[in-house]
Amino acid sequence: MKKTYFTVGPSQIYRTVEDHTKQALQNDIFSLNHRSKEFQDLYQSVDSGLKKLLQIPESHSIYFLSSGTEAMERVIQNGVERVSGHIVSGSFGKRFFETARELGKDPVQLTFHEKSSQISTMEFSKDTELIAITQNDTSTGYHIPMEHVYQLAKKYPQKLIALDTVSSIPYIDIDYKKVDYVFFSIQKGFGLPAGLGVLVVSPRAIQKAKQLHSCGISIGSYHSIMQLQEFYEKFQTPETPNVFGIYVLNSIVTDYLKSGITTVRTMTDKKAHTMYTFFDTHPAFRPVIEDPVYRSKTTIVVEAIDGSSKLVHALEQRGFIVGSGYGERKGQDIRIANFPAHTLKDVKKLLSVIKEIS
Numbered sequence: 392m393k394k395t396y397f398t399v400g401p402s403q404i405y406r407t408v409e410d411h412t413k414q415a416l417q418n419d420i421f422s423l424n425h426r427s428k429e430f431q432d433l434y435q436s437v438d439s440g441l442k443k444l445l446q447i448p449e450s451h452s453i454y455f456l457s458s459g460t461e462a463m464e465r466v467i468q469n470g471v472e473r474v475s476g477h478i479v480s481g482s483f484g485k486r487f488f489e490t491a492r493e494l495g496k497d498p499v500q501l502t503f504h505e506k507s508s509q510i511s512t513m514e515f516s517k518d519t520e521l522i523a524i525t526q527n528d529t530s531t532g533y534h535i536p537m538e539h540v541y542q543l544a545k546k547y548p549q550k551l552i553a554l555d556t557v558s559s560i561p562y563i564d565i566d567y568k569k570v571d572y573v574f575f576s577i578q579k580g581f582g583l584p585a586g587l588g589v590l591v592v593s594p595r596a597i598q599k600a601k602q603l604h605s606c607g608i609s610i611g612s613y614h615s616i617m618q619l620q621e622f623y624e625k626f627q628t629p630e631t632p633n634v635f636g637i638y639v640l641n642s643i644v645t646d647y648l649k650s651g652i653t654t655v656r657t658m659t660d661k662k663a664h665t666m667y668t669f670f671d672t673h674p675a676f677r678p679v680i681e682d683p684v685y686r687s688k689t690t691i692v693v694e695a696i697d698g699s700s701k702l703v704h705a706l707e708q709r710g711f712i713v714g715s716g717y718g719e720r721k722g723q724d725i726r727i728a729n730f731p732a733h734t735l736k737d738v739k740k741l742l743s744v745i746k747e748i749s
């Protein structure tokens with residue numbers, strides 16, 4: 392039976408991935424030397440494609456890492472001497488905070504909940520160098536509106552702002568001039584296999600890394616921002632990277648550019664609206680986040696009133712793979728991804744099956 396993956400990552404692969412993979416084999420991408428001109432052209436092509444698709448300014452640099460989790464470590468190491476502030480709305484925000492602790496920093500965490508006031512009213516100490524925000528926490532389904540992020544950034548112009556957008560890119564529309572680090576990995580909104588992280592940094596973030604380095608503070612080794620930047624300037628990477636991941640990312644970015652980012656985003660809105668309307672009006676379900684302002688459009692978390700285990704299993708039998716709740720909420724919630732790889736038709740089919748068996 393053909394399965395449709397509504398899991399939040401890895402997820403359904405985008406419909407063109409099979410063709411792109413064949414093309415990669417035909418073009419000997421698996422043997423491509425990462426110091427070759429072809430590789431530099433490929434890097435340059437993804438760089439300009441991503442900048443066009445996501446409206447990233449020319450002033451910003453785009454680096455390749457191994458994962459979203461790695462990006463958290465890179466951000467802390469290169470952006471914080473001592474104190475980072477973390478807005479935590481779920482397990483990924485918590486992971487970011489723990490990373491800072493494990494690296495020997497003095498992080499502070501502030502918990503965000505829909506009943507608390509918005510993040511721009513949060514207070515950070517004078518010595519907080521960087522504020523880390525999980526823009527879309529995949530564990531809880533919390534979405535932090537970008538307007539609230541900008542207000543916070545405006546209130547603290549001296550502090551660096553880092554955004555985890557792993558499960559909301561390319562849906563989320565960001566003014567990159569107002570933030571310093573944005574990172575994501577490719578197995579979520581780009582519908583690709585896992586194993587490649589992308590970090591976008593501002594000139595200010597590069598300055599901070601240089602400053603820490605000049606004070607004798609460790610900013611890492613081959614993946615320090617200084618090293619990454621040095622290689623980026625010639626469209627290379629310090630190590631042998633995931634060339635296949637970079638190749639298919641380039642192909643998918645080209646596909647998304649052809650559809651147009653507006654179409655990608657309005658389709659996401661439409662599918663999210665269809666799902667929330669269904670779950671809001673079905674007596675057996677309750678979306679975990681009540682306030683629509685904070686509801687994620689890309690990772691939808693819904694409580695199944697009578698428990699979710701049987702439902703998850705029954706859906707699997709019918710070829711629909713959805714996520715269970717995260718951590719302690721495993722048997723209580725279902726999590727459904729709404730990425731560009733998921734068509735409106737897939738979503739309607741999923742909902743009709745849920746209706747039939749609930």
Ligand SMILES: *Cc1c(COP(=O)(O)O)cnc(C)c1O
Binds near residue numbers: 400457458459483525
């Ligand atoms: C999946 C995810 C991560 C981790 O990304 P990896 O590429 O698996 O390391 C981090 N943050 C959020 C919000 C995620 O959804």
